[in-house]
Amino acid sequence: VSWFSLTLIMTSLITFVAGQLLLKKGMDLTNDGSPEGFRGRFLFLLVSGILAMTISFFLTLGLLQRFDLSYLYPFQGLSVILIAITAAVALREKLTLQLAIGALLISAGIVLVSLS
């Protein structure tokens, strides 16, 4: 595994997490009624979210052609923890102890499933 591959794996992970946060922020707007400038902000968040997810999608496709799914999957396990933390920080969602423990267990389980 080269540094280049590892960089690609991390980029696909970070763009994925960023995409999820942008989409969530966009969909949250739809619950606020229609404040001023709603359409522009909503479209911006949705389009940039989709863009980030698309970059992540193609990077993953390229990685799948080089590596086994079982090698790439543990990295996806990290996304659960990353999203729980970044949602708490960037979206001010409540990160309870129970949620953190659950996210850690799921991540550990994903790593174990893909190691064997």
Place this chain on the structure above:
Amino acid sequence: LKTRISPPSGFGNPWLQLALSVIFVLVSELLLKRGASQTADLTNSWSWTGIGGLASPLVWLAIIFVILSFLSWLYVLKYIPLSIAFPLSRVVDALVPLCSWIFLGEMISTRRWCGIALVIIGLAVVARPVARMEERL
């Protein structure tokens, strides 16, 4: 403080949409791996972009499922916090090996069974406060 919008019932139930989204992801992952493997050409200098995968019809079918899962996922995001919906959506990580075991007769090692169990326990830990929250509504 934001007012909580009560989610619709029936087909518009966000928990049903979360389940649908997971099933679409499950199908798309299996199709993607097969399509990507069939079209792998590592001699091409552009192969790292994954663009060559588009030559496979299976990849296009997978893309349709990705779009379907995306639409139900957007709907889920409207009603459920990301830090709850996303961990729950990873039930797919227990379902993929389970489906391979049930439908394809693949062997599952002890370590993998432990991983599946951990994912399910983690899901239960995340889902419990949610179930209580829904009860109160």
